């Protein structure tokens with residue numbers, strides 16, 4: 001089943017001669033449980049595409065379906081709820097709340113939404129990410145890699161339809177980056193979690209099931225990695 005379907009997506013900034021075509025006709029499907037990397041030079045449209053997928057901004061033209069929902073057909077208040085329930089975000093800068101401990105950070109999105117905590121699932125996530133000894137620590141007392149693992153746990157906590165990660169290892173050294181990447185891949189496999197990740201690092205992209213290459217607002221290739229099965233839709 002395709003969890004993401006993007007149809008002829010266009011995002012133009014400005015008007016007339018100064019128009020910037022950040023996305024210029026992008027079509028793509030992503031299957032449930034896939035771990036996809038988006039690569040491309042600066043300005044090729046990676047962040048714009050991720051923002052559209054997360055309903056953070058609206059398109060000039062085209063459609064985005066996430067888990068069957070036509071997201072641009074939603075009014076702003078519905079889109080906000082969709083984002084809270086169906087999209088997990090992981091940023092380069094972790095974005096943890098400094099006054100909350102690790103566990104409180106992880107469950108915050110569930111509590112904000114008035115949802116119920118699935119304790120068994122949460123325990124599994126925390127253990128798989130190796131955070132069980134750290135749940136009562138404040139973020140300031142964790143390494144960068146540990147903080148990013150907390151951010152990944154927080155993104156997974158609500159069991160979102162998709163996780164969007166924007167340069168998740170951008171602040172980490174190469175050894176820690178690899179560790180975090182391997183964990184993201186494991187989370188994707190273990191929980192059948194769809195992850196779309198932007199990276200400028202070719203080695204990091206190789207961890208993904210599929211690499212989407214962007215140039216000038218378009219996708220120039222979207223091949224599955226050798227030896228990995230991706231069912232076309």
Ligand SMILES: Nc1ncnc2c1ncn2[C@@H]1O[C@H](COP(=O)(O)OP(=O)(O)OP(=O)(O)O)[C@@H](O)[C@H]1O
Nearest residue numbers: 013020021022040041042043044045046047048049
């Ligand atoms: N709010 C905006 N207003 C005007 N132009 C924008 C805006 N956001 C992005 N752009 C332009 O759209 C194009 C695509 O930008 P985008 O940030 O998606 O690229 P990117 O591939 O993510 O780049 P980077 O790797 O540097 O983050 C660029 O030319 C950029 O300058």
